[in-house]
Amino acid sequence: MNDLTEFEKYVIEQKGTERPFSGEYVDHDAQGVYLCKKCYAPLYKSEHKFNAHCGWPAFDDEIKGAVEHTPDADGHRTEITCAQCGGHLGHVFEGEHLTDNNVRHCVNSVSMIFKSRDELAQSSSAKTSYQKATFGAGCFWCVEAIFAQFKGVHSVKSGYCGGDAKDANYDAVCSGKTAHAEVIHIEFDPAVIQYDTLLSVLFESHDPTTLNQQGNDKGPQYRSAIFVHNSEQADAANKFINTLTQQQVWPRPIVTEISAFDTFYPAENYHDDYFAKHGQQPYCQLVVKPKFDKVMSKFADKRKV
Incomplete structure (x- = not known):
């Protein structure tokens, strides 16, 4: 498990939200994989990411089995969390017709870390x-x-x-x-x-x-x-x-x-x-x-x- 800062704990463990357009991955377009900040589980591939102009990183797909979907108590939104550690990621929306998949994972940048394909290859070799x-x-x-x-x-x-x-x-x-x-x-x-x-x-x-x-x-x-x-x-x-x-x-x-x-x-x-x-x-x-x-x-x- 990664040691979290107080703000990271606020978002990931207390289900907070970072300010729009403030996260480092809003306009990020490098090739690689986005991982859970808390437990390093892979969540999204770079090819899932698109620019939704909403102020937060947006993805129209997820790595299979990586993300849990849970309706909020008020029934208005669906929360998304890391399937491995339960860390809060953001919310998912459907029916906006922004991509062919017609889904938008609206994710806090602070809930993720990014690894390039070269970094992932080196990490995989080390963890063997x-x-x-x-x-x-x-x-x-x-x-x-x-x-x-x-x-x-x-x-x-x-x-x-x-x-x-x-x-x-x-x-x-x-x-x-x-x-x-x-x-x-x-x-x-x-x-x-x-x-x-x-x-x-x-x-x-x-x-x-x-x-x-x-x-x-x-x-x-x-x-x-x-x-x-x-x-x-x-x-x-x-x-x-x-x-x-x-x-x-x-x-x-x-x-x-x-x-x-x-x-x-x-x-x-x-x-x-x-x-x-x-x-x-x-x-x-x-x-x-x-x-x-x-x-x-x-x-x-x-x-x-």
């Missing part, structure tokens, strides 16, 4: 070395805060794994009636931090012997879980747990579930950086901070400067 890891260890507020601190961790996102898309939302998952676990989805550079190190952090961050529970947080959504992305991760996770068991690190059996990764559903954007934003709340002070401080103390040499 990144790998993914997905862990469940209780409330994702705590786990996200911990893993985000480590060198080699490129991104951490809270979300849900193990269930279906239809009920992959916080209210449904908190009921304990879905198959989801609260998880964090990590993108990391194995040249800087190894998967075994991530496993060490995971097992230092929670109690893997309490079934469907972490402290006072109870329910299957809080289960200890490792969603493996390949056979190498499966072997590493099983070997790691076997070693902990043989060494009797825990007085009770480890109940961590190891499952094949299927689909990650990003959590609502208000969960992002929750501990950093709400560290003074009682839950953060009593539950998150002690775990955070404990892990940071043990792995101080691996923490980002």
Whole structure:
């Protein structure tokens, strides 16, 4: 996730609007792709862009699956948001007959960043070395805060794994009636931090012997879980747990579930950086901070400067 300025937060997270003709992409016509400012998900190609003379960047198409359409509560307009992180983009209008597609995505420049085709090619080459890891260890507020601190961790996102898309939302998952676990989805550079190190952090961050529970947080959504992305991760996770068991690190059996990764559903954007934003709340002070401080103390040499 990108760190946002206060104005970017106002537009992207609080659904604000920049002044017309003030954005850097209003008259922009370079060849490339427009990405979400918050999570870098690709949204629009340059060939989708046209000059609508409306004061904001206009697009008459979108990258398939990249943009969510939601009618406003008053029924007068349709909001468009990033499908990956939920960040506010603007509104979409139809029936204006400005292009053959007869649609206009009116987007705030501040909600996007632009990458030229050369930049995208270089970025794609660099990211081929990144790998993914997905862990469940209780409330994702705590786990996200911990893993985000480590060198080699490129991104951490809270979300849900193990269930279906239809009920992959916080209210449904908190009921304990879905198959989801609260998880964090990590993108990391194995040249800087190894998967075994991530496993060490995971097992230092929670109690893997309490079934469907972490402290006072109870329910299957809080289960200890490792969603493996390949056979190498499966072997590493099983070997790691076997070693902990043989060494009797825990007085009770480890109940961590190891499952094949299927689909990650990003959590609502208000969960992002929750501990950093709400560290003074009682839950953060009593539950998150002690775990955070404990892990940071043990792995101080691996923490980002």
